[in-house]
Amino acid sequence: MIPAAWYLILAAVLFVIGAAGVLLRRNVLIVLMSLELMLNSVTINLVAFGHVLQDLRGQIIAIFIIAITAAEVAVALGILVALLRNNHSLEVDELTVLKG
């Protein structure tokens, strides 16, 4: 059997990698993808604890996380498309205005 600690270590490693992408990359798209990676690492934790404790609620919360992430990505990419249409760049440092 796989020790649950392995899953936690894997999730921590993926979380740090995702945080590196959020903090160090300048492209908005890659920042968003790194956010997806961080959310997935948290989901691994939830499912692993649900597995160890024999509780299905971990999986339920994971399903909700996936649904909300889909909503978040749809809105974020809509904002990106609007930014592109107005000829703004996609670099994080240069996105300084809220009004189109």
Add this chain to the structure above:
Amino acid sequence: MEQAFFLLLSAVAVGAGLLVVIARNPIHSALALVACLVQIAALYVLLGAPFLAVIQIFVYVGAVMVLFLFVIMMLDVRKEAQARFLPKTPLPGLIVLVILAGELIFLLLQSARLHAVMGPGQPVSEQPPVADLSLLLFQEYLLPFEVASVILLVALIGAVVLARSDEADKKAAQRKAPRGAAR
């Protein structure tokens, strides 16, 4: 056997995750993220959550990542590939990152209660069936389920409104105007 599978899947997942952050070309990042998400779906199967694995493939790989690729294709990738890789001052980010990694390592090593919880894993055959999951989802978690559906609807409408171009607005206004004049 299971441990070998776990090691293989997690190694590929970590490698693909690193590639997401390191790759210069956003398309490479997106494809690496697809690979990483598929590995995580396989890990869900190892954790006795096959339904969640299927949902992961459908929603993340099938919908979210295709949306990402669609938006990336609208960009000029060559211009993006030449852009500077790191921010002008990466030092604050690096400091936060090192602190975060240190905290996680410390927590994983030191937490005694966590170690009490983290016993040996359960065999997959003892897992509750998917029917139990649906019963829990539609009985105890019915209200959050409905709220999630409303959130998805709002996000859908919001995305359409945000991505709609001004020209489309103007055309719609023009189409409406003659009709209003005729009346």
